[in-house]
Amino acid sequence: MSFGVFLKARREALGWTQPEAAAKARIEQSYLSKLETGKSFPSEEVFKRLAQAYDFDAEAVARSVSGEDLNALREIGQVRTAVLSLQAQSTRLTRSWLVAGLGCVFLGGASLGLFALAEDEDYEVYHYSSPGVLAPGEDLNAYDILQRSLRPDLGDDRPDEAAARALQVAMMERADPQTRVTRDMHATGFLEEADGGRRYFEPVDAERVRVRSPLRWFLAPAVMFLLGGLGCFFISFRWK
Numbered sequence: 001m002s003f004g005v006f007l008k009a010r011r012e013a014l015g016w017t018q019p020e021a022a023a024k025a026r027i028e029q030s031y032l033s034k035l036e037t038g039k040s041f042p043s044e045e046v047f048k049r050l051a052q053a054y055d056f057d058a059e060a061v062a063r064s065v066s067g068e069d070l071n072a073l074r075e076i077g078q079v080r081t082a083v084l085s086l087q088a089q090s091t092r093l094t095r096s097w098l099v100a101g102l103g104c105v106f107l108g109g110a111s112l113g114l115f116a117l118a119e120d121e122d123y124e125v126y127h128y129s130s131p132g133v134l135a136p137g138e139d140l141n142a143y144d145i146l147q148r149s150l151r152p153d154l155g156d157d158r159p160d161e162a163a164a165r166a167l168q169v170a171m172m173e174r175a176d177p178q179t180r181v182t183r184d185m186h187a188t189g190f191l192e193e194a195d196g197g198r199r200y201f202e203p204v205d206a207e208r209v210r211v212r213s214p215l216r217w218f219l220a221p222a223v224m225f226l227l228g229g230l231g232c233f234f235i236s237f238r239w240k
Contacts, residue, residue, distance in 0.1 A: 003069040004038040006061065010054045011036075025053040038069070044076045051078075058082035094236045101232030108225030111218040118215035125209050126185050128201035132175040133194050140189075140200045143171065179204075 001009075011021045018036075022029040026049055034040035035050075042050060051057060058078035063086065065073060073079045131143040180192075180201050189202040 001064055001066065002038050003041065003061070003065050003073060004036045006064050007032075007050065007054070008036045010056060014054065021053065025049045041069075041072045042076070044078075047073075047076050047078070059086070062086050097232045097236035101229045101236065104225045104229030104232060108222050108229060111222035111225060114215050114218040115222055118213035118218075120213055121211040123183060123209055123211075124185070124206050125181050125183055126206045127204040128180045128182070128186070128189065129204045130178050130180075130192075130199040130201045132171065132177065133197045133199055135174070135197045138197070140191075143175070 011018070014021075016024070018032055019029050022032040025032070025046075027046060031040065031046075035042060058076070059082040061073065061079055062070070062082040070079075070083065074083055134140065134142055174196065178199065185206075186201075186203065189200055192199045192201060
C-alpha cells in the first residue's frame with residue numbers, strides 16, 4: 001500500500017476528519033491532503049509529528065508501505081532503520097528455512113540409502129510333531145504302535161489285544177501332542193528331554209519363510225524428510 005493510503009486508513013480508524021488530524025499533527029490541512037493523495041512525502045520532523053499523533057511507529061510503516069513510497073520514506077532515519085531491521089530479520093528467517101531444508105534433505109537421503117540396502121531373508125523352516133512323552137527305554141515308535149493297535153483293518157498284524165489295551169491306558173495318560181518349528185533340518189527327527197521321560201519329534205513338513213528387512217521401514221521417513229525439505233525451500237524462497 002502507499003503511504004498516503006496508510007495515513008488515511010489510520011486517520012479514519014481514529015475517527016478524525018482531515019482538519020482534526022492536521023491540528024493534532026500540527027501541520028496544514030492542505031499539506032495533510034497532499035500526503036494522503038501521495039503528492040508529497042513528509043520530512044523527518046513531520047513524520048515524527050504524524051507518528052506521535054496517529055500512534056504508529058516506523059516499523060508499522062515499513063511493514064505496511066511498499067514500492068516507491070517506501071523507497072522515498074527511507075530518507076527518514078527511523079524508517080530506514082526499521083526497513084534494514086526487517087530485511088535482516090527476513091534474511092535470518094530465510095537462512096533458517098534453508099538450513100532446515102538442507103537438514104531434511106540430508107536425513108531423507110540417508111533414510112533412502114538405508115532403504116536401498118534392505119534385503120529380505122528367505123529360509124526354510126521345518127515342522128516336527130510329538131504325540132506325547134516316552135518313558136525311559138520306551139520305543140521311539142511307541143505311539144505309532146498304539147495307533148496300530150486301534151486299527152481293526154490291520155487284521156493279523158495287530159498287536160496282542162490285552163497288551164494293546166494295557167499300552168493304550170498307560171500311554172493315553174502321557175499323550176500330550178506338541179509341535180516344534182525350527183530352522184534346523186533333522187531328517188529322522190530328534191529327541192528332547194521332558195518331565196517323566198523324553199519326547200521324540202518326527203518331521204511333518206517344511207515351508208519357505210520370508211522375513212522382511214527392518215530397513216524397509218526407512219522408506220516412510222525418507223519420503224517425509226524429502227517432502228519436508230522441499231517445503232522448507234519453498235517457504236524460504238517465498239519469504240524473500
